[in-house]
Amino acid sequence: MQVDELKEHISSYAVELLKERGISKLYPPQEEAVRRGLFSGRNMVIAIPTASGKTLIAELAMIHEVIRGGKCLYTVPLKALASEKYREFRKWSDIGVEVGISTGDYDSRDEWLGNADIIVTTSEKADSLVRNQAGWIRNISMLVIDEAHLIDSAKRGAVIEVLVAKLRKINPSLRILALSATIPNADEIAEWLNAELVESEWRPIPLYEGVFYPGKILKLNEGGVIEVKAGRNVESVVKETLEEGGQVLIFESTRRNAESLAEKLSSVVRDYAEDCSDLAEEVLIENEGEMSQRLARCVRYGSAFHHAGLLNYQRELIERAFRERRVKVICATPTLAAGVNLPARRVIVKGIRRYESGMGSVFIKVSEYKQMAGRAGRPGLDSYGEALIVAKTRNEAVEMMERFVLGEPEKVTSKLGSENHLRFHTLSVIAEGIANTLEGIEDFFSSTFFAYQNEFTMRWEIQRIVLQLEKWGFVRSDGTIVATEIGDLISRLYIDPLTGYIFKEAARRFDNLTEMALLHLICRTPDMELLYLRKSDEWVEEEAYAFRDELTYFPSYYSSEYDWFLREFKTALCLHDWVNERDEDVICSKYGIAPGDLRRVVETAEWLFHALERIMEHHGNGLSVEVGRLGERIRHGVREELVELVKLKWIGRKRARKLYNAGIKSLDDLVEKRSVAERLIGKRIVERVLAEHRR
Numbered sequence: 087m088q089v090d091e092l093k094e095h096i097s098s099y100a101v102e103l104l105k106e107r108g109i110s111k112l113y114p115p116q117e118e119a120v121r122r123g124l125f126s127g128r129n130m131v132i133a134i135p136t137a138s139g140k141t142l143i144a145e146l147a148m149i150h151e152v153i154r155g156g157k158c159l160y161t162v163p164l165k166a167l168a169s170e171k172y173r174e175f176r177k178w179s180d181i182g183v184e185v186g187i188s189t190g191d192y193d194s195r196d197e198w199l200g201n202a203d204i205i206v207t208t209s210e211k212a213d214s215l216v217r218n219q220a221g222w223i224r225n226i227s228m229l230v231i232d233e234a235h236l237i238d239s240a241k242r243g244a245v246i247e248v249l250v251a252k253l254r255k256i257n258p259s260l261r262i263l264a265l266s267a268t269i270p271n272a273d274e275i276a277e278w279l280n281a282e283l284v285e286s287e288w289r290p291i292p293l294y295e296g297v298f299y300p301g302k303i304l305k306l307n308e309g310g311v312i313e314v315k316a317g318r319n320v321e322s323v324v325k326e327t328l329e330e331g332g333q334v335l336i337f338e339s340t341r342r343n344a345e346s347l348a349e350k351l352s353s354v355v356r357d358y359a360e361d362c363s364d365l366a367e368e369v370l371i372e373n374e375g376e377m378s379q380r381l382a383r384c385v386r387y388g389s390a391f392h393h394a395g396l397l398n399y400q401r402e403l404i405e406r407a408f409r410e411r412r413v414k415v416i417c418a419t420p421t422l423a424a425g426v427n428l429p430a431r432r433v434i435v436k437g438i439r440r441y442e443s444g445m446g447s448v449f450i451k452v453s454e455y456k457q458m459a460g461r462a463g464r465p466g467l468d469s470y471g472e473a474l475i476v477a478k479t480r481n482e483a484v485e486m487m488e489r490f491v492l493g494e495p496e497k498v499t500s501k502l503g504s505e506n507h508l509r510f511h512t513l514s515v516i517a518e519g520i521a522n523t524l525e526g527i528e529d530f531f532s533s534t535f536f537a538y539q540n541e542f543t544m545r546w547e548i549q550r551i552v553l554q555l556e557k558w559g560f561v562r563s564d565g566t567i568v569a570t571e572i573g574d575l576i577s578r579l580y581i582d583p584l585t586g587y588i589f590k591e592a593a594r595r596f597d598n599l600t601e602m603a604l605l606h607l608i609c610r611t612p613d614m615e616l617l618y619l620r621k622s623d624e625w626v627e628e629e630a631y632a633f634r635d636e637l638t639y640f641p642s643y644y645s646s647e648y649d650w651f652l653r654e655f656k657t658a659l660c661l662h663d664w665v666n667e668r669d670e671d672v673i674c675s676k677y678g679i680a681p682g683d684l685r686r687v688v689e690t691a692e693w694l695f696h697a698l699e700r701i702m703e704h705h706g707n708g709l710s711v712e713v714g715r716l717g718e719r720i721r722h723g724v725r726e727e728l729v730e731l732v733k734l735k736w737i738g739r740k741r742a743r744k745l746y747n748a749g750i751k752s753l754d755d756l757v758e759k760r761s762v763a764e765r766l767i768g769k770r771i772v773e774r775v776l777a778e779h780r781r
């Protein structure tokens with residue numbers, strides 16, 4: 087089908103824009119979606135492989151909806167993906183379609199988005215906008231769920247189903263378009279959504295899958311499994327691809343493996359890559375710690391590693407350099423497969439097992455492997471893509487072939503049934519006034535995918551949770567169930583009610599807490615991601631005893647909670663070093679973490695301090711002022727006296743300290759002692775600061 091045929095549905099202007107993007111003809115699954123009612127207003131589930139054009143299907147449907155006066159919400163699982171989609175959709179502004187993005191603080195309403203036609207956001211942020219009753223949510227006429235198969239995710243899946251159920255309650259005629267990878271039970275998702283299902287295995291570039299073992303590759307071909315000659319090791323397979331002008335994406339199970347393989351491969355890659363010294367320098371712009379140095383050394387020769395320990399700008403830099411074909415090989419942990427779109431000629435899956443606590447080394451899921459394999463083949467550059475699993479022996483290769491290459495991905499199952507998810511969403515359903523009886527709450531949850539998949543009633547579970555919320559003082563029940571003021575606040579702050587309870591109790595009991603006690607308090611909540619304890623971390627216990635009298639909680643050495651407590655305390659100690667201006671690299675090596683981990687801990691702590699401040703305020707507890715100040719220090723990683731300086735753009739914790747020690751404590755001081763400041767932090771930076779803040 088030619089795109090010209092779409093004029094009546096999306097306008098000739100939109101068709102012209104598509105042509106400018108080089109799209110003149112629809113891919114077969116796209117055509118199928120059109121034929122099956124993409125412009126008819128019915129709900130749809132599109133379950134097709136990676137890179138087969140799902141996003142364009144959504145764009146066509148959204149443009150059609152906007153032309154008819156509708157408003158679309160496009161939800162993705164990660165902030166990075168939201169930015170990627172926002173950049174893509176911005177192109178539609180050329181024909182007058184307003185595109186907005188919302189990924190900021192959880193309790194903001196982002197009212198300015200009232201004017202946007204298409205709003206891109208994460209599922210969590212969308213749910214928090216519903217909780218905070220952003221006015222424009224009522225006007226949403228179409229919901230697009232990207233990566234809908236992530237309903238299966240233990241951490242992020244529940245919010246997708248609850249969001250769907252809520253938005254359908256708000257607007258019963260809401261249209262839903264769910265985009266998913268190929269999964270065996272896409273029909274269940276379609277039936278749950280009352281949607282037309284479009285399924286296809288079509289790919290724009292053929293994908294060949296196989297298993298490598300030293301000397302040979304078992305390949306799946308149209309005629310069956312064949313065996314072809316190959317090199318002795320992964321390096322030789324990589325070399326072969328580079329020789330043919332392709333790029334390689336390698337998945338490893340751990341960060342350490344990814345890093346050391348990238349380092350090892352840099353001596354192979356350097357013969358095929360141009361000089362990337364400029365990129366290596368860029369890697370070190372914000373951080374010169376051990377991990378960044380290793381990354382810079384690899385990148386110089388066109389090889390890189392990619393995992394959650396990198397800083398955001400480093401990840402983006404690597405991804406961009408790979409797209410520009412300067413970086414030729416990326417060794418990544420599996421987080422990359424679920425994230426941004428980064429195809430390569432060859433995908434090598436080296437980490438086919440993963441360590442799971444209590445279970446040891448287990449195979450990854452077939453669906454995870456398929457997600458990685460699906461990254462092979464770069465549209466416009468490669469005529470085919472190839473995915474290879476790495477095995478040690480022929481026997482193992484045969485086993486991998488059967489289990490993964492010929493295996494069927496697992497079914498998607500709802501994760502909403504776990505207590506913490508139900509607790510979290512039950513409070514919001516009551517606070518938003520969606521339901522105010524047990525039957526009403528049950529009725530609400532009966533429209534979720536969980537209820538679709540599970541026949542048993544949730545009544546007892548919900549009753550137990552409501553009783554718990556009542557005991558904590560978050561809901562009141564006398565015939566009808568309503569949220570108390572604090573319950574409503576906790577729902578809007580988007581924290582686990584258990585976190586809310588811990589904070590509320592602290593607000594009730596204490597009017598004086600030390601810096602360390604406050605830091606430890608937020609680390610006691612289920613919303614904080616805790617650092618792990620290493621064997622060499624005995625010092626954590628010693629430090630904990632030193633602070634024993636200050637803390638709000640200190641279990642007995644014999645308690646089953648003692649080890650968990652040490653993890654909480656270690657995390658608090660890390661934040662303590664951060665707000666006391668310990669050097670970032672020193673913190674990373676002391677706590678055994680990477681810069682990206684530190685930033686994540688800091689970001690979560692900042693959010694929790696904001697919530698704690700609001701709850702203290704609500705309780706009329708004067709500690710709220712102190713909590714607010716500490717929150718500000720966490721944001722910037724500084725002692726109290728630097729807060730004013732770091733609020734200035736371009737002034738980070740290091741520059742602020744230099745200025746402060748020279749007697750420059752504010753913007754006024756900076757203006758007055760400009761030449762001193764220029765000597766300390768550079769003329770260009772001072773110019774930038776003054777240009778930004780000159781009154």
Ligand SMILES: Nc1ncnc2c1ncn2[C@@H]1O[C@H](COP(=O)(O)OP(=O)(O)OP(=O)(O)O)[C@@H](O)[C@H]1O
Nearest residue numbers: 109111112113135136137138139140141142427465
């Ligand atoms: N009909 C088409 N003709 C030419 N190129 C197309 C067409 N449809 C999509 N593309 C291009 O193919 C590439 C992959 O498409 P897209 O990102 O939409 O796939 P996807 O299925 O959404 O991928 P993912 O599974 O990663 O979300 C994009 O560069 C897109 O512009």
